[in-house]
Amino acid sequence: MKAFARDNRGNVALATALALPTLLGATGIGIEISHWYRTQRALQNAADSAAVAAATNGTDTYAAEGLAVAARYGFVNGQKNTSITLTNKAPCPAGGSNCYGVTITRSVPLLLSHLVGFSGNVTVEIVKDGKASTTRQTSLQATALALRVPTPRTYCVLALGNDGAKFDDIVVNGGSKSNLTNCGIMSNNDLTCNGSHQIADYADSSSGDPSGCGRAPNRGPVPRIGDPYSHLASNIPLNPCGTYPGEHWTSVPAIPPSGVYTVCGNLTLKADVTIGSRPGNTVIVIYNGQLDTVGHTLRGTDVTIVFAGSNGGGYSHIVTGTNKGGIDISAPKTGPWKGVAIYQAPHLTTGVDITSAGSGPTWNITGLVYLPHASVTFSGAVNKSSSGNSCFSLVVDNLTVNGTGLILSNGSDCMDAGLDLPSYRRGRLVG
Structure with missing residues (x-):
């Protein structure tokens, strides 16, 4: 026990x-x-x-x-x-x-x-x-x-190269006098300068700058840049047109209080026309038509020209005319279209190519010209508008600048012009 x-x-x-x-x-x-x-x-x-x-x-x-x-x-x-x-x-x-x-x-x-x-x-x-x-x-x-934080590289010319039309998305031939300062050119594929060098401060592409298009030597390859302006398409109003008879302007029509004027079909100038600055800026939306200056000049301050509509149907969505006419516009510095002078809707893929830019008609433009699916050939001059900063930016699918081509722009003026230039940007954690 x-x-x-x-x-x-x-x-x-x-x-x-x-x-x-x-x-x-x-x-x-x-x-x-x-x-x-x-x-x-x-x-x-x-x-x-x-x-x-x-x-x-x-x-x-x-x-x-x-x-x-x-x-x-x-x-x-x-x-x-x-x-x-x-x-x-x-x-x-x-x-x-x-x-x-x-x-x-x-x-x-x-x-x-x-x-x-x-x-x-x-x-x-x-x-x-x-x-x-x-x-x-x-x-x-x-x-x-x-x-998104920008790198020091900003571009006055960007070739998106999305349509596969050319292997070299930027080609400069002959003795081009283009002078892009405080900015560069960028091709998402390759670029070639034949007999003409150093047209910009620097030139970038997926393979670097093997032919010396930029003044900065030995540029290495850089990644492709996405379309920086496609989101602006949300600013385009719904198409109100049932038919597309077009309009002929001898003077500026009455602009609605919204500042948005719609043209159904081609807009043809019958005289020199000047669009003055107004509160809220002026947006001309051309549905299924082109702007034909004929032999006249369209001038404007705080103006954006938008090409919209549908593919096919024989429609052209471009600026055209003769070498006796031209466009002389500066983009608005504020508002939803700030910095944008000409905008082709990014869904447009036909009727968008321009083969005589700067010469028929002449281009005096301050701001962005956005032609994301266009093959563009420059044979004439592009200078600043008579009423704007020396800021010009071009976004295209591919670009050819011939010997008589001349593109002038100073990237440092673009901030004052309301334009955020394309740049290679990286994400940075902030929280």
Whole structure:
């Protein structure tokens, strides 16, 4: 009996049994917290990389770019209880709402933490063998903010090279007198200067500058640049035209209070016409037609000319005329079209090519000329408008400048002209 009384092995077993749930719970919560930490770190790495990728992309496809990067980290939107949201209008820590934001959320199953009373923070529906049920899980989330920051490289001429019309998207022939200062030229494919060198401060392409188009030597290859202005198409009003009879101008018609004047069909000048500056600027939208100056000049201050409509049908969406006429316009410095002088809607792919730019008619333009799917040949001169800064920027699919071609622009004047020049930009984390 005394030996039995002294035997406390059962007490130890009982104490162990009583403490076992607590021990298991403590061990379980430790394991679970470690799992949450590793998952949270993976979420944050994916969110950071996706935000930087979206900001670096900076075009209408920023969201697809961010989602693709997140997927490489194992986080796919809609799979494994994962949701990913992206925006290009997130508030920035330093002010403004032009940051790129990424939020990745994933819920993970509970392991042993329920033994200490933790029941998760989200209810998730699961389907097994065709039957749906709900369970409690832990929701983890990571957010990241990135801002597009420009590199020192800005471009007065950008050849997007998206249509595959030419291998060399920029070709300069003969003794061109083009002089682009404080900016460069950029080809998303290749560029060639034949007998004419150093037309810009620097020249960039996917293969560098092997033929010496720029004054800065030994430029290495740079990545392709996305279309920096396609988003402006959202400013184009809906097409109100049922037919396209066109208009003939001998003077400026009455501009609506909105400042947007619509032309259905060709706009033909029958005399020199001047569009004066007005509050809110002036936007001339030409649907399924061209601007034909004939032998006259269209002048204007704070003016944007937009070509819109549909492909095919024999429509031309260009400026045309003779060498006795021209366009002499400066883009607005404020508003939704700030810095933009001429804009072809980015969905237009036919009737967009220009074969005698600067000579028929002459171009005196301050601001951006955006022709994203056009093959453009310059044989004449492009100078600043008579009423604007010495800022000219051209975005095309591909460009040829012949020996008589002359493009003058000073990139440092473009900020005062309201234009943010194309540049190679990178995303930088800011939050």
